[in-house]
Amino acid sequence: MDSDVLIGLEVHVQITSLKTKLFCRCSCSYRENPPNTNVCPICLGLPGSLPVLNKRAIEKAVAVALALNSSISDKLLFVRKHYFYPDLPKNYQISQYDRYGLTPIATGGSVAIDVDGLNRVVRIRRINIEEDAGRIAYPEKSILGSRYALVDYNRAGIALLEIVTEPDLRTPREARVFLEKLGSILEHLEVADTSLEGAMRADANISVAGRPRVEIKNIGSPKDLEKALNYEVARQLNIVKSGGVIERETRHWIKERGITVASRVKELEGEYRYFPDPDLPPVPIGRELIEAIARSLPELPDQRARRIAKEYGVGDYMASVLVLHKKLCDHFENSSKVCGNPRLISSILINEFLRWVDEAGIDISSGIARLSTDRLCKLVQYFESGLISIKLLKEYVRIAVLEDINPEELRSKGLTTLGEESELERLVDEVLRENPKAVADSIRDPKAVNFLVGQVMKKTRGRADPKLVNEIIKRRLSEYGSK
Amino acid sequence: MLPPQCTQFSSISIKTLRERVREDSDFLFKYVEEVYRAIERYEQRLRAYITLRPISEVIDDIENLVKHGKLGPLGGALVAVKDNISTKGIRTTCGSKMLENYVPPYDATAVSRIKNSGGVVIGKTNMDEFAMGSTTENSAFYPTLNPWDYGRVPGGSSGGSAVAVAACEATVSLGSDTGGSIRLPAAYTGIVGLKPTYGLVSRYGLVAYGSSLDQIGPMGRCVEDVAIVLNVISGHDPRDSTSLRVNVENFEKYVVDYPLKRYRVVVLEEMVSEGIDEKVMKIFNSTLDVLAKRDVTVEFRKMPLLHYSLPTYYIIAMAEASSNLARFDGLRYGTRSEAEGKLWVDAYRKTRMTGFGEEVKRRILLGTYVLSEGLYEGYYLKAAKVRRLLHQEFTKLFREYDAALSPTSPTLPPRLGEAIVDPIKLYSLDINTVPINLAGLPAISVPGGFAEGLPVGIQIFGPPLSEGFLLNIAKLIESGRSG
Amino acid sequence: MWLSRVDWEKIIKHLSILALVEADTARIESLARDLEKIVEMFNKIVELNIPEIVEPLYTTFFGEINLEEDVEWESMGIRELDPTGERLEDGYVKSPKTL
Numbered sequence A: 001m002d003s004d005v006l007i008g009l010e011v012h013v014q015i016t017s018l019k020t021k022l023f024c025r026c027s028c029s030y031r032e033n034p035p036n037t038n039v040c041p042i043c044l045g046l047p048g049s050l051p052v053l054n055k056r057a058i059e060k061a062v063a064v065a066l067a068l069n070s071s072i073s074d075k076l077l078f079v080r081k082h083y084f085y086p087d088l089p090k091n092y093q094i095s096q097y098d099r100y101g102l103t104p105i106a107t108g109g110s111v112a113i114d115v116d117g118l119n120r121v122v123r124i125r126r127i128n129i130e131e132d133a134g135r136i137a138y139p140e141k142s143i144l145g146s147r148y149a150l151v152d153y154n155r156a157g158i159a160l161l162e163i164v165t166e167p168d169l170r171t172p173r174e175a176r177v178f179l180e181k182l183g184s185i186l187e188h189l190e191v192a193d194t195s196l197e198g199a200m201r202a203d204a205n206i207s208v209a210g211r212p213r214v215e216i217k218n219i220g221s222p223k224d225l226e227k228a229l230n231y232e233v234a235r236q237l238n239i240v241k242s243g244g245v246i247e248r249e250t251r252h253w254i255k256e257r258g259i260t261v262a263s264r265v266k267e268l269e270g271e272y273r274y275f276p277d278p279d280l281p282p283v284p285i286g287r288e289l290i291e292a293i294a295r296s297l298p299e300l301p302d303q304r305a306r307r308i309a310k311e312y313g314v315g316d317y318m319a320s321v322l323v324l325h326k327k328l329c330d331h332f333e334n335s336s337k338v339c340g341n342p343r344l345i346s347s348i349l350i351n352e353f354l355r356w357v358d359e360a361g362i363d364i365s366s367g368i369a370r371l372s373t374d375r376l377c378k379l380v381q382y383f384e385s386g387l388i389s390i391k392l393l394k395e396y397v398r399i400a401v402l403e404d405i406n407p408e409e410l411r412s413k414g415l416t417t418l419g420e421e422s423e424l425e426r427l428v429d430e431v432l433r434e435n436p437k438a439v440a441d442s443i444r445d446p447k448a449v450n451f452l453v454g455q456v457m458k459k460t461r462g463r464a465d466p467k468l469v470n471e472i473i474k475r476r477l478s479e480y481g482s483k
Numbered sequence B: 001m002l003p004p005q006c007t008q009f010s011s012i013s014i015k016t017l018r019e020r021v022r023e024d025s026d027f028l029f030k031y032v033e034e035v036y037r038a039i040e041r042y043e044q045r046l047r048a049y050i051t052l053r054p055i056s057e058v059i060d061d062i063e064n065l066v067k068h069g070k071l072g073p074l075g076g077a078l079v080a081v082k083d084n085i086s087t088k089g090i091r092t093t094c095g096s097k098m099l100e101n102y103v104p105p106y107d108a109t110a111v112s113r114i115k116n117s118g119g120v121v122i123g124k125t126n127m128d129e130f131a132m133g134s135t136t137e138n139s140a141f142y143p144t145l146n147p148w149d150y151g152r153v154p155g156g157s158s159g160g161s162a163v164a165v166a167a168c169e170a171t172v173s174l175g176s177d178t179g180g181s182i183r184l185p186a187a188y189t190g191i192v193g194l195k196p197t198y199g200l201v202s203r204y205g206l207v208a209y210g211s212s213l214d215q216i217g218p219m220g221r222c223v224e225d226v227a228i229v230l231n232v233i234s235g236h237d238p239r240d241s242t243s244l245r246v247n248v249e250n251f252e253k254y255v256v257d258y259p260l261k262r263y264r265v266v267v268l269e270e271m272v273s274e275g276i277d278e279k280v281m282k283i284f285n286s287t288l289d290v291l292a293k294r295d296v297t298v299e300f301r302k303m304p305l306l307h308y309s310l311p312t313y314y315i316i317a318m319a320e321a322s323s324n325l326a327r328f329d330g331l332r333y334g335t336r337s338e339a340e341g342k343l344w345v346d347a348y349r350k351t352r353m354t355g356f357g358e359e360v361k362r363r364i365l366l367g368t369y370v371l372s373e374g375l376y377e378g379y380y381l382k383a384a385k386v387r388r389l390l391h392q393e394f395t396k397l398f399r400e401y402d403a404a405l406s407p408t409s410p411t412l413p414p415r416l417g418e419a420i421v422d423p424i425k426l427y428s429l430d431i432n433t434v435p436i437n438l439a440g441l442p443a444i445s446v447p448g449g450f451a452e453g454l455p456v457g458i459q460i461f462g463p464p465l466s467e468g469f470l471l472n473i474a475k476l477i478e479s480g481r482s483g
Numbered sequence C: 001m002w003l004s005r006v007d008w009e010k011i012i013k014h015l016s017i018l019a020l021v022e023a024d025t026a027r028i029e030s031l032a033r034d035l036e037k038i039v040e041m042f043n044k045i046v047e048l049n050i051p052e053i054v055e056p057l058y059t060t061f062f063g064e065i066n067l068e069e070d071v072e073w074e075s076m077g078i079r080e081l082d083p084t085g086e087r088l089e090d091g092y093v094k095s096p097k098t099l
Ligand SMILES: [Zn+2]
Pocket: A021, A024, A025, A026, A038, A039, A040, A041, A042, A043, A044, A157
């Protein structure tokens, strides 16, 4: 079935590292501001206003093109893409185009991904620079049932990169990993903080079993991308199975309900009437500029994965997963430096941490705040000194991420105490008191001690480290013996 | 020669105004009163203005200028501004119902330069809706009449700016010229109008019609006034990406009554052949005689490509217009229809149906047509290629000649209602002016004489940034003409 | 590219959808006549032969384009555009329904 799925992505990424919008100098920090406060005649599209290009946006776009091995155009050409929508102040978007002798800033390139140990190369078709639209809200909190909409133009005009892939992705999981990898590249380049709400959005084109392709719009994160595509594959396979016809159409991902729905306005689609924006003459992109940016490119995920695998001995696969999230990888390296044991840390981060971050529905940064280097090191220290078992270590990670609790505070929850010797000693003493016969047996025959260990483990509901329990019992027995 | 609405006092030039104010500090206030007297008497018939500022406001502004010693190069001149140039706090309608109540929150660069140089905006002038027209009959409010003959049109689209100056209801004015909109009304009302080199005057704040063709330019009763205003409004503006970085010369020094060099000028035969009124030709030929007496060499050349300039111009202008006018949806500013309950496309359609006049709709539809899928290459792209060829021809031509001459219009001012019944006839009025905008060249229209009591304008155009020489040649015609 | 008037009425309907400019039903016939005439004028250049290598000219600005530094300025806020707030609700611009 999977071999019959073809997925291509159109990813929109805000260049969040810019302070100001693409064609005016209004602030980009719309997330913190009241609606329609970061606006001016230009980003509101007032009659007579004109765009002036943000110089740094070119540099950021060139860096991305270099990182994706794309070929960069010798000039920057902008076009107008026309459609009417309330979030689009001019009713055209300043964007780029690849027909009629026009060209986007970059074409070609590729991204290598490692999906559960399987290596794949995803080809990039093109990279556009364009402006973002405003944000639409609804008075009834939902698009359905609202008699009108509300528009905030603070986001209108923010610089976006549109990165389009060839249909090289074969599974929803691959699509997710690709998007995570792309996000990580952009974060390593310090182009975008993709964890910010709305900073990275994707439209997916998906074709199942050779049927016409369906476009799914409005997907806000790698996780949602996987969900939306899983839903769509199942939906389309169902139609195919029941002998139905899949139409070429545009659908919207409704995150809250976990479904895609068909878009209703078909008459306006497709005819965008692109033509070169006469307000923005071509901007030459000099070889010197490209070379200067190439020289100052930071370490990128692939290089970093190779270095990490070697430097920390965590293995290629672990390294490739760590670099999918720059912040996670930074956290890994920081923590490994502070408290050692990189293998344990990578395994905690990849196998436990990521899972609970997902479950908690928080982003990686918030997850890291909850499982800080301090806390992580404490856990590693507990584990290494035998205070806690691997099982309990995992439990601590879960609680730390889901409930934001310091390992030290877990004591009051009746969990941490189990890791501490004094508490275990108390339990051991209890068990020894309750089982005088077994104590006598054990003093004679060291093998019989296992029964006592089992009793202690029972009392702790399996949370204590058996090795540690064994040691404490032996110590106690030798004390008894000497009496 | 001035029309009957003017008095010697009200027709005073900027330079004289400056001199008289130096002798008599009250002179400026007397002048303002004189101008408002003319307005009181004639404006009801002529209808040059859409919005006229009350005399008290204008007096206040002048008092402020006097108090702060900021009379500057304009010396308190009353500047009438075409109603498609944004004025902060003064409504800017573009001659359209769509913007009947639109008050811009910012000044166009040209307007703030006027204000900073001792000019006072007296009002906003009538125009063809969104500058689409050549007679000012396409104003959504009322037509403006020709001060020389109330039965005739003043030309357009800057008809109001031309009449305000011609009838001495202002000192000077700003117009905009996309395909002749300054020069044609200047010719029909017997004043001087200059369309600058593309990029010499900032377009920031000019409500766009054809962005790659539009320029703001000065209109005045004499060449010298035009030069003085050009000094003020020209020069680099960082807010307009198509603004040239040139050190602006003092254009006033070109306004001398002797030739600054041995000029070689050319007449393109296509501009004086078919469809030219004999009476116009007579004046044109007498103008050539005037110049010949000033040692100007006149030669005749052919440029067959000019036969294609009208379709080329209208394809490009309409394509750009259809895009520029997309933003008028009634949401953020301008005429709006009730938001609640309706779908945005229906609300927009209603706003645009009632807000736009017939000619505007016609041009939007045609602009949409030439940009649409499958037709783009045949029309828009082809027109852009013809434009390239035309540009090359002019470049070659002006390697040999300093300037070129033609009648501004092939005819005398049409009677009211005569031209607008047939769109092709209407468009043909621009036959000699549109090639100049296609090539981005500077051009000036200067009165060459009178035929049947109606003014005839002479167009002088030259290579980019040749405004100085054009002003000098215009001055030779101005001082040499008999009538 | 030579079309009958009936075709033109159809084209106008399609263009109206794209441009959201409605043609008055009563006027559609005269509009069709006008558009046909104007497009006939346009067609003059369609017949013109131009060598393939001629590059289109989109602007006559050949100067150095100004670029903006990435430094914030003071934004104006929507209230300056709509002082009475008649188009606003809680600072948002009220818009018709969307899909
Ligand atoms: Zn802005």
